[in-house]
């Protein structure tokens with residue numbers, strides 16, 4: 535903290551970065567290969583620097599936000615609110631932004647940089663600033679839709695050998711029950727789950743019931759991206775737990791879904807819920823109600839990945855998340871060291887803030903546009 539105990543933000547630099555995934559990633563709604571996003575560099579009055587990462591994609595397939603809406607919201611509305619007056623604590627950012635409806639990924643990118651700045655000022659790891667205690671976290675991996683079942687089985691085998699703690703298989707109509715049956719046949723005891731990214735409706739209820747025979751840890755977001763009512767109906771018909779992803783944008787969404795019985799597990803994504811403070815509130819609420827949570831992924835580069843690692847150190851992140859190692863996604867990541875997964879475990883860094891150094895050379899090389907707002 536500064537002498538007066540305030541966080542006074544003087545300058546925000548938006549580095550628009552373009553990175554290319556090592557392999558295309560296909561979900562029920564589309565395929566990703568190139569990823570554009572913002573590295574938020576935030577500088578305070580003491581010259582310290584905090585980093586955040588925006589997670590919206592170029593197209594509004596997962597949610598309504600995009601790289602360009604993130605830029606618009608950050609530049610025209612959110613950054614001016616941060617520069618207006620100092621903050622005492624990063625928790626205040628959520629309130630400061632509350633006059634702006636939704637646009638949670640834009641908000642989270644900035645709030646994440648404030649949290650990093652705050653932790654660095656206290657000289658503590660971000661995990662500790664958030665109240666996390668774990669020194670290592672267990673992680674799983676998300677596997678996109680493949681061109682053949684053989685290819686999928688080959689990948690699952692490879693990731694199992696690497697030690698990932700659970701495999702998430704993306705599904706869609708025509709690539710679901712039969713495919714999962716094949717995988718289950720080859721790996722009878724592997725922790726498996728499926729993610730449909732909203733590809734089904736209640737008309738598919740009888741079809742989805744077949745998943746109950748496959749010993750899945752959960753099925754993620756089978757029904758509409760904005761639904762919690764039909765999910766409650768489906769959950770009553772299934773023994774497999776439903777986990778909500780797209781439907782959860784806030785603590786209030788979480789409360790309603792849990793009260794309705796729409797799910798038994800929550801996937802928390804920092805960007806989707808508008809930042810670390812709200813993510814923590816959702817975590818705490820779920821812990822009180824015995825709802826396990828895990829940290830989802832948005833194909834992040836290193837800075838976003840580091841935030842996910844820090845969040846996952848909280849107690850109720852009891853299920854392996856989607857935070858795979860940097861080298862699974864990228865030839866070269868934006869941080870040093872990169873996020874390394876060994877035997878399905880990430881060692882939480884103990885340096886102040888996000889705990890990894892930003893690789894300035896890589897950032898410069900991959901930056902396609904830079905804006906300075908002061």
Ligand code: OSB
Nearest residue numbers: 596676731830831832833834856
């Ligand atoms: O639904 O969790 C999802 C990737 C892009 C958009 C949505 C999702 C995903 C993933 C990959 O499942 C998670 C990751 O490896 O970062």
Ligand code: MG
Nearest residue numbers: 729754755779
């Ligand atoms: Mg998902």
